[in-house]
Amino acid sequence: MGVIVELSLPADTFHLGQILTMENATTITLDTMVPLGNKAVPFVRVHGSVRDSFEASIRDHTSVSDVHVVTTHDREILYALDWEPTDEAFFSQVRRLDGHILEATGGADQWNFQLRFNTHDALSTFQESCFEADIPLTVERIYNPTKPDAGPWYGLTNPQRETLMMAVENGYYSLPRRISTQELTEEFDVSDQAVTERLRRAIETLVTNTLLLTAEDDN
Numbered sequence: 001m002g003v004i005v006e007l008s009l010p011a012d013t014f015h016l017g018q019i020l021t022m023e024n025a026t027t028i029t030l031d032t033m034v035p036l037g038n039k040a041v042p043f044v045r046v047h048g049s050v051r052d053s054f055e056a057s058i059r060d061h062t063s064v065s066d067v068h069v070v071t072t073h074d075r076e077i078l079y080a081l082d083w084e085p086t087d088e089a090f091f092s093q094v095r096r097l098d099g100h101i102l103e104a105t106g107g108a109d110q111w112n113f114q115l116r117f118n119t120h121d122a123l124s125t126f127q128e129s130c131f132e133a134d135i136p137l138t139v140e141r142i143y144n145p146t147k148p149d150a151g152p153w154y155g156l157t158n159p160q161r162e163t164l165m166m167a168v169e170n171g172y173y174s175l176p177r178r179i180s181t182q183e184l185t186e187e188f189d190v191s192d193q194a195v196t197e198r199l200r201r202a203i204e205t206l207v208t209n210t211l212l213l214t215a216e217d218d219n
Contacts, residue, residue, distance in 0.1 A: 002116055003116070003117055003142060004114060004117075005123055005141070006112070006142075007137045009111060009136060010109065013090075014088065014090040016088065020044060026108075027047045028047075029045040030104035033101065041083075043078060043079070043081075045077070045194070067079055067082070068080045090130065090135055093130060093133070097125055098117070098122065099115050099116065099126060100116045102116055114157065155206075159188075162188075163199060163202065166179075
């Protein structure tokens with residue numbers, strides 16, 4: 001049975017957090033980490049008019065070989081980073097224990113993560129490994145999304161829940177469709193890609209934390 005943990009840790013205590021630290025109050029979202037060989041390529045979303053300073057800042061790190069702009073929309077830019085992490089203990093432990101990053105947002109001082117592990121034992125091992133590696137994470141909440149009284153909205157983040165609810169209530173999945181992706185982007189003031197990614201993640205999280213786990217229990 002899956003378990004979700006919400007935690008925070010200082011930006012300067014893990015390698016990617018150090019790379020992405022900005023002096024101003026820019027909000028950065030880790031969209032995903034795509035496996036490529038023995039490393040994972042981070043895709044990060046930057047909010048605000050800080051393109052030049054952000055790119056200059058991360059290029060100063062010796063472990064970053066390049067940064068690519070994937071998409072831009074108004075004040076939001078999606079980047080892909082080419083990097084060679086020297087000692088990324090935090091993400092290494094997540095991957096080693098088959099954990100999944102559901103949400104990750106950070107700034108100059110702190111990052112907040114929502115992680116999902118397949119079992120409570122895996123989560124316990126993750127916490128012990130972080131403690132042994134001197135990673136000062138703070139656990140905010142732990143819950144099992146399959147239990148109605150254990151956590152809200154089956155693991156969905158507020159943006160995912162709000163976007164999915166509005167899409168369903170306004171006929172995004174109806175035939176014919178009664179609301180367009182563009183209308184959803186205008187409602188939430190984000191890019192087309194951000195809306196479709198929220199919906200994709202929301203559906204995947206909802207199915208993973210309900211139907212798939214229920215099917216496992218029936219076997």
